[in-house]
Amino acid sequence: MTISPSDDPEYDLAVIGAGAAGLAGAVTAAELGLSVALLDTSSQLGGQFYRHPAPALGATRPEALHHDWSTFTDLRRRLTDSGVTHLAGHHVWTVVRAEPKDLWDVHAVTGADGNGERPARVRARAVLLATGAYERQLPFPGWTLPGVVGAGGAQAMLKSGLVVPGIGVSSVRAQPRAGIGVSSVRAQPRAGIGVSPARAQPRAGGRVVVAGSGPLLLAVAASLVTAGARVPAVVEAAGYLGYARHLRVLAANPHKMAEAAVHGTALLRHGVRLRTRSAVTQVHGADRVEAVTVSRLDRDWRPVRGSGRRIACDALAVGFGLVPQLELATGLGCATRRTRDGSHALDLDAQQQTSVPGIWAAGETGGIGGVQLACVEGELAGLAIAARLGGRPALTESGRARALGRRRDRMRAFASVMAAAHAPGAGWTRWLDDTTDVCRCEEVSAGHIREAVADYGARDARTVKLLTRAGMGWCQGRMCGTAVACLAAEGPGAEPSPSPERRPLAVPVRLEVLGALAEVTASGAGDPEESADPEKGAGR
Amino acid sequence: MARDRSPAELVGAAPDAAFEITFDGRPITALPGQSLAAALWAAGILAWRTTRVGGRPRGAFCGIGHCFDCLATVNGEPNRRACLVPARPGDAVTTQEGHGHDDLAVR
Numbered sequence: 001m002t003i004s005p006s007d008d009p010e011y012d013l014a015v016i017g018a019g020a021a022g023l024a025g026a027v028t029a030a031e032l033g034l035s036v037a038l039l040d041t042s043s044q045l046g047g048q049f050y051r052h053p054a055p056a057l058g059a060t061r062p063e064a065l066h067h068d069w070s071t072f073t074d075l076r077r078r079l080t081d082s083g084v085t086h087l088a089g090h091h092v093w094t095v096v097r098a099e100p101k102d103l104w105d106v107h108a109v110t111g112a113d114g115n116g117e118r119p120a121r122v123r124a125r126a127v128l129l130a131t132g133a134y135e136r137q138l139p140f141p142g143w144t145l146p147g148v149v150g151a152g153g154a155q156a157m158l159k160s161g162l163v164v165p166g167i168g169v170s171s172v173r174a175q176p177r178a179g180i181g182v183s184s185v186r187a188q189p190r191a192g193i194g195v196s197p198a199r200a201q202p203r204a205g206g207r208v209v210v211a212g213s214g215p216l217l218l219a220v221a222a223s224l225v226t227a228g229a230r231v232p233a234v235v236e237a238a239g240y241l242g243y244a245r246h247l248r249v250l251a252a253n254p255h256k257m258a259e260a261a262v263h264g265t266a267l268l269r270h271g272v273r274l275r276t277r278s279a280v281t282q283v284h285g286a287d288r289v290e291a292v293t294v295s296r297l298d299r300d301w302r303p304v305r306g307s308g309r310r311i312a313c314d315a316l317a318v319g320f321g322l323v324p325q326l327e328l329a330t331g332l333g334c335a336t337r338r339t340r341d342g343s344h345a346l347d348l349d350a351q352q353q354t355s356v357p358g359i360w361a362a363g364e365t366g367g368i369g370g371v372q373l374a375c376v377e378g379e380l381a382g383l384a385i386a387a388r389l390g391g392r393p394a395l396t397e398s399g400r401a402r403a404l405g406r407r408r409d410r411m412r413a414f415a416s417v418m419a420a421a422h423a424p425g426a427g428w429t430r431w432l433d434d435t436t437d438v439c440r441c442e443e444v445s446a447g448h449i450r451e452a453v454a455d456y457g458a459r460d461a462r463t464v465k466l467l468t469r470a471g472m473g474w475c476q477g478r479m480c481g482t483a484v485a486c487l488a489a490e491g492p493g494a495e496p497s498p499s500p501e502r503r504p505l506a507v508p509v510r511l512e513v514l515g516a517l518a519e520v521t522a523s524g525a526g527d528p529e530e531s532a533d534p535e536k537g538a539g540r
Numbered sequence: 541m542a543r544d545r546s547p548a549e550l551v552g553a554a555p556d557a558a559f560e561i562t563f564d565g566r567p568i569t570a571l572p573g574q575s576l577a578a579a580l581w582a583a584g585i586l587a588w589r590t591t592r593v594g595g596r597p598r599g600a601f602c603g604i605g606h607c608f609d610c611l612a613t614v615n616g617e618p619n620r621r622a623c624l625v626p627a628r629p630g631d632a633v634t635t636q637e638g639h640g641h642d643d644l645a646v647r
Contacts, residue, residue, distance in 0.1 A: 053551065163582050
């Protein structure tokens with residue numbers, strides 16, 4: 001496996017992520033004359049927000065599952081017209097300074113899940129990180145049962161695969177085979193539905209409770225009911241009063257109010273009940289979700305004793321807001337800041353540049369703010385990069401740039417209010433019991449983590465990881481990171497981590513890919529030693 | 541926006557011809573353009589892996605390739621992310637036990 005020079009064209013700009021921010025940045029820069037490569041893991045443009053069915057599904061009204069679809073189709077058309085090179089199915093695992101030093105090497109593995117044909121390297125004079133976000137999860141008893149899915153995950157599977165969790169009924173059981181626990185994996189028909197063939201009763205079930213915190217829950221619930229699922233309840237851990245203290249910021253962002261009204265109307269029409277200051281504190285079921293217990297929370301998110309109520313359902317879609325995806329940026333040494341919900345985001349200047357000259361960022365990487373903000377920041381970054389590389393500083397002083405800057409600042413103010421309103425309260429850890437798996441990959445329980453904190457003196461997520469393996473598995477702590485940090489912070493004298501953990505490999509990479517990189521290095525490009533992470537098994 | 545509308549009806553989907561894949565040897569129907577995870581969900585299947593330590597069932601969780609809970613053995617190759625890999629006619633998905641490399645174990 002080699003990476004030949006012909007695979008290695010040089011661009012003015014490499015944009016990583018083809019969601020709203022990356023698309024806006026790529027088209028803006030290309031329209032100003034830069035050569036641009038746009039890399040994304042998916043085979044399709046749009047990122048998570050504008051995720052849509054593959055062409056073979058023949059969706060004639062993809063906009064039915066979207067808010068503001070024309071913004072995307074407009075960006076897509078401009079992308080084609082401006083000659084941006086779209087590199088689909090590219091999973092970028094590291095960005096390193098090239099030789100000569102004013103260039104960057106973007107390394108990717110290819111294929112649908114990065115398991116594909118060959119690695120690729122893109123060389124560019126500047127990099128725009130538009131890697132978006134992933135969902136923040138807080139564990140609770142039963143959250144590893146099949147049928148518990150991310151709220152954003154349910155939305156993604158609906159938008160691209162046109163499916164809803166727990167809506168089909170399977171009549172056949174997998175044959176139990178010799179080995180561990182396989183009998184529990186059979187696809188089991190729910191009680192009361194009978195065992196008629198799946199196609200005879202394809203729409204049975206489909207009761208999805210939506211829970212967690214943040215405005216995404218309303219969007220997910222609205223999508224689900226519109227697509228035929230039943231949503232017995234939307235369970236929001238925060239109150240919505242957190243917004244009311246910032247009326248001026250709200251008034252300056254009418255589009256956010258309009259969006260909330262659209263979702264609220266859909267929920268009202270379908271009779272969906274919103275329970276605030278409540279959380280799912282237990283999932284019931286043997287092999288898959290059969291019901292959840294919803295408990296009221298006090299203002300610190302501590303469950304109120306005796307307030308639990310059981311709600312029957314076939315699936316639970318849960319998420320506690322979004323977390324910026326920063327592995328590539330922190331690998332480069334980009335400075336971060338703590339956001340008001342306790343996560344980390346990139347520290348950016350007025351031109352969207354990170355603390356590392358030549359590396360820009362836009363959208364959720366700079367703090368969770370939504371799709372309109374991502375578009376504005378992508379455009380601003382595109383202008384700033386074209387100004388820098390083209391020697392045209394006037395571009396950043398134009399009326400267009402100033403107007404974009406004002407819109408960004410207004411929306412960033414809203415994002416900050418939103419982060420504070422949905423920041424997890426410290427009391428949420430009270431709904432864990434010691435047997436709850438916190439780390440899904442390594443199956444590390446809350447009890448083990450508490451032991452590491454109470455008995456062995458762990459005071460941060462990294463020490464907990466070294467003692468227990470929590471956060472050391474496939475997902476690299478993306479699912480359990482917040483929870484482990486919160487549990488570690490309960491130790492005496494613990495302080496919140498000033499920076500996110502550095503994870504030099506952003507996605508799993510096969511050893512043979514690293515081997516091919518060594519061959520490239522031998523010919524004088526890049527230094528794989530800098531990016532090898534001894535903690536992460538690179539093979540599969 | 542009738543309550544009983546399916547996702548496919550909602551977006552006016554007119555997919556290419558459906559095809560068959562298998563899950564642990566039994567046939568299920570997939571639509572072209574769906575991921576393996578979507579096809580499994582459509583058939584009412586929510587779990588296709590058992591964990592390494594507890595042998596617990598798992599399926600798709602994050603839905604966007606980040607959590608690796610949806611790992612499956614596809615056509616004999618373990619550790620494929622079912623939420624990312626598109627379904628292809630004749631694909632054989634099998635429940636992945638543990639790390640999926642029992643064939644390499646020293647007995």
